[in-house]
Amino acid sequence: MKKPDGKVVLLGDMNVGKTSLLHRYMERRFQETVSTVGGAFYLKQWGPYNISIWDTAGREQFHGLGSMYCRGAAAVILTYDVNSLQSLTELEERFLALTDSASADCIFAIVGNKVDLTDDCALPPDENRPEKSVASCSSKVRKQVRAEDAIALYKKIVKYKMLDEKDVPAAEKMCFETSAKTGYKVDYLFETVFEMVVPIIVRQKAEGPPQTVDITDYKPAKRTKSGCCA
Numbered sequence: 001m002k003k004p005d006g007k008v009v010l011l012g013d014m015n016v017g018k019t020s021l022l023h024r025y026m027e028r029r030f031q032e033t034v035s036t037v038g039g040a041f042y043l044k045q046w047g048p049y050n051i052s053i054w055d056t057a058g059r060e061q062f063h064g065l066g067s068m069y070c071r072g073a074a075a076v077i078l079t080y081d082v083n084s085l086q087s088l089t090e091l092e093e094r095f096l097a098l099t100d101s102a103s104a105d106c107i108f109a110i111v112g113n114k115v116d117l118t119d120d121c122a123l124p125p126d127e128n129r130p131e132k133s134v135a136s137c138s139s140k141v142r143k144q145v146r147a148e149d150a151i152a153l154y155k156k157i158v159k160y161k162m163l164d165e166k167d168v169p170a171a172e173k174m175c176f177e178t179s180a181k182t183g184y185k186v187d188y189l190f191e192t193v194f195e196m197v198v199p200i201i202v203r204q205k206a207e208g209p210p211q212t213v214d215i216t217d218y219k220p221a222k223r224t225k226s227g228c229c230a
């Protein structure tokens with residue numbers, strides 16, 4: 001198997017649809033999933049590059065693995081469910097810190113999934129969006145997270161990373177709403193991210209492999225009588 005040239009990681013709370021999004025993109029279909037254990041990856045050929053896309057487990061018990069998966073990542077796709085404000089909040093409170101191990105120029109995308117379940121008529125009307133008939137909305141649930149909430153989170157991430165908004169892609173470009181179920185905007189999401197990671201991959205390749213510690217080289221020190229602190 002060819003070694004991946006770059007890494008993209010999906011992070012987010014359990015049940016938001018990370019596995020389904022990746023499945024939709026790679027396998028071109030939507031099927032029932034089981035909650036992810038640990039993590040798994042797909043390889044995607046993108047031009048001359050081989051990109052690994054990591055699907056991680058959102059369940060709390062696997063939380064510690066997240067930063068390991070993010071190590072050296074060229075892009076992180078922070079995923080929430082548009083019907084769960086809590087899942088957006090979790091991105092900031094639980095998942096953002098895991099990205100500290102990502103590449104310094106890592107791209108961030110924020111993705112609100114499951115838009116097929118929502119209808120904009122559940123939101124207060126605004127001038128640009130004429131109100132729809134109540135009948136057309138009746139089978140849909142209320143959309144809890146607005147695009148503006150995701151944009152605000154993106155801006156917080158830029159601050160957290162101590163970057164200047166001028167030096168990073170615009171928030172409006174990096175916040176997506178998708179449906180793994182219908183396929184809505186799924187290709188657009190992944191392909192936008194891949195386009196953006198190519199320059200990072202080129203730089204990473206030019207700089208050579210990251211400095212890592214090979215644990216097979218590790219030789220335990222001989223024990224001394226004076227104990228652990230000697």
Ligand SMILES: Nc1nc2c(ncn2[C@@H]2O[C@H](COP(=O)(O)OP(=O)(O)OP(=O)(O)O)[C@@H](O)[C@H]2O)c(=O)[nH]1
Pocket residue numbers: 012013014015016017018019020021031032033034035036037056057058059113114115116117178179180181182
């Ligand atoms: N209606 C709808 N359901 C979805 C969508 N995406 C995922 N689901 C459903 O949401 C549930 C969770 O989807 P997963 O893809 O397993 O979620 P996950 O984020 O990978 O969850 P963990 O692996 O536990 O972290 C499943 O029942 C999916 O069928 C979507 O776009 N629309």
Ligand SMILES: [Mg+2]
Pocket residue numbers: 018019020033034035036055056057058
């Ligand atoms: Mg999963």
